[in-house]
Amino acid sequence: MTRLTLEQKAALVVGNGYWTTASAPGIPPIVMGDGPHGLRTQRETADNLGIGASLPATCYPPAVGLGSSWNRSLTERVARAIADEAIEQGVDLVLGPGVNIKRSPLCGRNFEYFSEDPYVSGQLGAAWVRGAQSLGVGASVKHFAANNQETARMTVSAEVDDRTLREIYLPAFEHIVRTEKPATVMCSYNRVNGVAAAENYWLLTELLREEWGFDGLVLSDWGAVDNAVPALEAGLDLEMPGPQRDSRDAILAAVRSGELDESVLDRAVARLSSLVEHVHSRGHRGDHLSLAERQRLARDAAIESIVLLRNERGLLPLRPGTRVAVIGEFARTPRFQGAGSSQVNPTNVEAALPAMEQLADVTFSPGYYLDERDNTSLIEDAVRSARDADVAVLFIGLPPMEESEGFDRDHLDLPADQLALIAAVAAATANTVVVLSNGGVVTVEPWHDSVASIVEGWLLGQAGGPAVADVLFGVAAPSGRLAESIPFRLQDNPSYLNFPGENDVVRYGEGVFVGYRYYESAEVAVRYPFGFGLGYTDFEFSDLVATRSSASVRVTNTGDRAGSHVVQLYVAPAPSHVSRPRRELKGFEKVTLGPGESAVVDFVLDSRSFAYWDTLTGGWLVPGGQYSVEIGHNARDIALRADVRLPAPPPRRLSLDSRVSELIEHPVTGPVLSFAMRRAENANELGGNLFDMVATVPVRRLLRFPGVGEQMRQLPLLLSLANNPVIRAVASWFGKRRRP
Ligand code: BGC
Numbered sequence: 001m002t003r004l005t006l007e008q009k010a011a012l013v014v015g016n017g018y019w020t021t022a023s024a025p026g027i028p029p030i031v032m033g034d035g036p037h038g039l040r041t042q043r044e045t046a047d048n049l050g051i052g053a054s055l056p057a058t059c060y061p062p063a064v065g066l067g068s069s070w071n072r073s074l075t076e077r078v079a080r081a082i083a084d085e086a087i088e089q090g091v092d093l094v095l096g097p098g099v100n101i102k103r104s105p106l107c108g109r110n111f112e113y114f115s116e117d118p119y120v121s122g123q124l125g126a127a128w129v130r131g132a133q134s135l136g137v138g139a140s141v142k143h144f145a146a147n148n149q150e151t152a153r154m155t156v157s158a159e160v161d162d163r164t165l166r167e168i169y170l171p172a173f174e175h176i177v178r179t180e181k182p183a184t185v186m187c188s189y190n191r192v193n194g195v196a197a198a199e200n201y202w203l204l205t206e207l208l209r210e211e212w213g214f215d216g217l218v219l220s221d222w223g224a225v226d227n228a229v230p231a232l233e234a235g236l237d238l239e240m241p242g243p244q245r246d247s248r249d250a251i252l253a254a255v256r257s258g259e260l261d262e263s264v265l266d267r268a269v270a271r272l273s274s275l276v277e278h279v280h281s282r283g284h285r286g287d288h289l290s291l292a293e294r295q296r297l298a299r300d301a302a303i304e305s306i307v308l309l310r311n312e313r314g315l316l317p318l319r320p321g322t323r324v325a326v327i328g329e330f331a332r333t334p335r336f337q338g339a340g341s342s343q344v345n346p347t348n349v350e351a352a353l354p355a356m357e358q359l360a361d362v363t364f365s366p367g368y369y370l371d372e373r374d375n376t377s378l379i380e381d382a383v384r385s386a387r388d389a390d391v392a393v394l395f396i397g398l399p400p401m402e403e404s405e406g407f408d409r410d411h412l413d414l415p416a417d418q419l420a421l422i423a424a425v426a427a428a429t430a431n432t433v434v435v436l437s438n439g440g441v442v443t444v445e446p447w448h449d450s451v452a453s454i455v456e457g458w459l460l461g462q463a464g465g466p467a468v469a470d471v472l473f474g475v476a477a478p479s480g481r482l483a484e485s486i487p488f489r490l491q492d493n494p495s496y497l498n499f500p501g502e503n504d505v506v507r508y509g510e511g512v513f514v515g516y517r518y519y520e521s522a523e524v525a526v527r528y529p530f531g532f533g534l535g536y537t538d539f540e541f542s543d544l545v546a547t548r549s550s551a552s553v554r555v556t557n558t559g560d561r562a563g564s565h566v567v568q569l570y571v572a573p574a575p576s577h578v579s580r581p582r583r584e585l586k587g588f589e590k591v592t593l594g595p596g597e598s599a600v601v602d603f604v605l606d607s608r609s610f611a612y613w614d615t616l617t618g619g620w621l622v623p624g625g626q627y628s629v630e631i632g633h634n635a636r637d638i639a640l641r642a643d644v645r646l647p648a649p650p651p652r653r654l655s656l657d658s659r660v661s662e663l664i665e666h667p668v669t670g671p672v673l674s675f676a677m678r679r680a681e682n683a684n685e686l687g688g689n690l691f692d693m694v695a696t697v698p699v700r701r702l703l704r705f706p707g708v709g710e711q712m713r714q715l716p717l718l719l720s721l722a723n724n725p726v727i728r729a730v731a732s733w734f735g736k737r738r739r740p
Pocket of ligand 1: 034035047048049095142221222341
């Protein structure tokens with residue numbers, strides 16, 4: 001480090017191109033490429049909005065699809081294949097995965113994120129990092145943190161309370177950092193509780209490094225830095241893109257004037273230099289997958305991303321010899337990825353129509369125009385072909401201009417011309433199948449009940465067309481599960497009144513009650529719950545056994561076809577005074593079974609599976625009591641429950657600031673205080689309500705009331721006895737004997 005001049009060091013931390021870092025003696029540059037569902041490597045042109053051309057690369061299903069696969073090993077394979085292409089294209093660091101939570105279905109970038117649930121996001125994000133880094137290519141976990149909307153994304157402050165951050169918006173990052181050692185973390189554009197992520201010392205240093213042990217490099221999202229010096233001090237190591245000469249000059253001036261300690265700059269340079277060393281010492285030359293192997297993987301990933309939502313009368317899979325009217329421009333011109341920085345220049349896009357033509361007797365009518373011209377005559381054609389066929393398969397979805405990075409939607413509706421098409425075709429035949437293409441959730445109202453089958457195809461990447469055909473004709477069974485709830489109405493979503501905020505502030509007013517955590521707790525009906533998905537066979541659960549550290553359950557394929565199911569483990573909390581979601585996902589496993597086969601699935605649980613973030617102590621807390629470990633087909637359909645009783649944690653130190661309820665629950669003060677309160681109730685004929693009246697009153701205040709201080713003269717002594725661990729242990733032992 002000392003070998004480098006101050007100028008060289010300052011130049012290193014401000015980038016040197018759209019996709020490259022600067023170099024210095026002994027520190028060559030590294031090359032970055034966008035991800036996360038395929039590479040966007042730019043050579044001549046450069047931009048972060050997906051406008052300029054990039055090298056051709058395989059486009060895998062975006063995270064909205066992969067997230068619905070609930071398949072860790074598949075996600076790992078996809079990321080490894082992306083890294084393989086990165087090696088081929090000379091890219092050292094891939095900018096993914098994106099693990100932000102889908103707080104609102106309106107977020108324009110939801111297609112790039114896995115789930116509304118932090119456990120799913122963390123598990124799949126970790127698998128992604130594992131896959132990419134297994135080839136020695138660096139990953140960049142983004143966007144850290146609370147970047148859950150596109151509206152005003154560069155300026156908005158996400159106002160999120162501590163508990164909500166810890167339980168919902170941070171765990172995916174935390175899990176990945178702790179388990180996978182990602183090479184880099186990308187800080188987000190937005191502010192978090194008023195402080196820009198790029199300048200947020202708490203976020204980038206106290207939490208990320210000191211608490212979670214991150215030892216990689218933090219880079220900025222593209223253009224996220226306003227003030228280079230405070231950013232460096234907060235823990236940012238690299239500003240991108242570069243070269244940011246203003247930032248470099250500001251850093252130089254700050255070091256020279258003594259405002260910035262040079263060691264802070266050295267620290268960032270050291271992190272950059274270890275990243276460079278790490279990616280350049282990559283032993284691996286890549287897997288050299290062929291184009292055909294990549295296409296096959298893209299197709300397999302797409303198959304697992306598809307979620308079958310509805311299948312009345314077992315219309316799907318379509319039988320051989322079925323005459324099919326394929327309707328909808330998306331069958332011919334697929335929508336397979338989202339717009340913005342993640343946009344891949346695909347190597348080989350395959351539409352559904354030719355794939356279906358190979359499997360059945362097919363007619364095609366476009367049904368609507370992608371530029372939303374009047375489609376009346378196209379609807380007439382479509383209805384005619386639907387009448388002449390056994391089954392109508394409608395390809396419906398959001399046109400590309402309706403959702404993208406950079407802006408949010410303001411409704412969940414499909415375009416009116418497509419709704420008219422569905423209504424007309426559904427009126428003409430009872431055998432209507434709707435295949436959806438959309439990056440964010442769309443409402444399936446009001447047409448839901450008028451069609452027999454609904455296939456949620458999300459965005460499936462370049463091989464999505466044949467994947468849809470495989471599922472429609474039963475060449476493959478659908479096995480995707482919703483990683484986000486589908487509400488009846490936008491208004492039902494818990495963030496509805498607080499999205500996207502105003503005047504550059506968005507308040508996360510729903511707290512921890514995001515997605516199904518709200519729908520389940522408030523018993524709000526949804527069209528399809530989190531975790532939902534059908535297949536072509538049925539599964540049953542039995543023999544659930546659960547303890548505080550593990551659970552196991554048997555799953556049996558009771559149908560007559562092979563298929564996969566996602567066994568979902570939820571924990572329902574013990575009753576406590578803290579408002580907690582009715583259930584939260586704490587484990588999942590995807591299993592594939594032949595007809596009649598069964599398997600035992602094991603889960604590992606730990607204290608975090610039961611904990612909430614306690615704002616009083618600033619730590620995770622597991623209140624004692626009876627929890628329920630639940631095995632469900634989805635968040636609403638719980639098949640089995642097992643009770644797990646957990647002991648109460650050691651009581652907190654008591655003081656005059658403790659609340660009466662804490663004293664009552666304490667093994668030393670509890671019996672004494674209960675006795676005194678019963679006496680007071682009897683004497684004053686309070687009807688047994690005294691405890692409820694004073695439960696939340698701090699002791700110090702209680703003592704202020706006339707007479708009480710007198711009667712409780714011994715309280716300070718009692719409190720110090722209660723804080724003595726030996727006395728507490730003896731009292732607990734007696735307490736347990738009294739109440740076996
Ligand atoms: C996006 C990042 C992306 C970067 C580089 C930004 O606009 O938010 O996700 O990696 O551009 O293209």
